[in-house]
Amino acid sequence: MKLAVLASVVAVAAAFAPNQAPASSTALNAEASRKDFLAGAMAAGVAAVAGAAPANAVRDYENIGFLGGSSTVDINNANVRVYLKMPGMYPAAAGKIVTNGPYKAVSDIYSIPGLTAGEKEVMKKYESRFVALPPSADFVIDRVNNGLYR
Structure with missing residues (x-):
């Protein structure tokens, strides 16, 4: 070089x-x-x-299925639009989940400030489909707007 x-x-x-x-x-x-x-x-x-240096980017994320490609959703890395598949979650409850993370456990979502009883009820309904994996910088940045910059 x-x-x-x-x-x-x-x-x-x-x-x-x-x-x-x-x-x-x-x-x-x-x-x-x-x-x-x-x-x-x-x-x-x-x-x-x-003399250009090679780009050493991570191409495969082992937990990609939890970002919307399966029935299980990673509450720390998944985008707000993933919750569209869960009636009652989008936009209010989903927006609160993605803006108040990261979470150490799924049960942490119930301590979100300003959460209504109805939102807690909907979250409880889908709690078995949630997982709290460590936040990945590649996905946390676009949790709210999904990279749709217009």
Whole structure:
């Protein structure tokens, strides 16, 4: 990586270095100067691309099924829209669950401030379908709006 950066710096510096051409300015000298510049710029571009570091992203989340792909829902990572499958949960109770997390246990959802008796009743109905897995930064950020930025 350091070698690629050094090569690109040298190539750029060479492209902007003064030309040792004769003092007479002709169209031929201008053409040669342009070719030298383009060659240096291309070398810098190749060096930059060749030295790019690989992206080490997590591609597979082992608990992906709990984000809406199964009947069990992870209350710490699932998006608010997952609760659409549970009549009575969306939008009020679901919104309170996703905005007041993370939770250590499923039973923690009953201590959400401002929860009505009706919302508690609906949550109790679906409690067996909830699981509280550790929050994942990849999913917590979009729990409320599901990445729908308009």
